[in-house]
Amino acid sequence: MHLYAARPPDPYTARASPASAMKLAVTLILVTLAVYCNSESVQICPGFLHVIETLLMGTLSSYETALQPFNPDQNLTNAGIQMKQLLDTLPQVTRVNVMKLTEKILKSPLCA
16 A cells, blocks of 8 residues: 655645635735825826736636736736636626725725
8 A cells, every 4th residue: 555645736726715715805905905095196007907807807818918018927927827716716796896896995085
């Protein structure tokens, strides 16, 4: 009888639980709001908003295309792909509502 060592999960193919994906979505929203809802933010980068929209609502291919103008290195691209794959485990209605929440907050007087 052979004993095989357990292999660690591949970080690029491992599936996260919906709770992990939801935590990631909430973290993403909080970071986005912290960056863009401070008094020093004069204008929101339209390219960044497009990346967030494709991250939440688009296909993996459209997300990768949205990232290209920013010239991320392979490590950053892989991290973004992993994040996209986690978010894609959330139900569509949840991703739509996260996008709506982001838009509502960014358009609020608190972020003006």
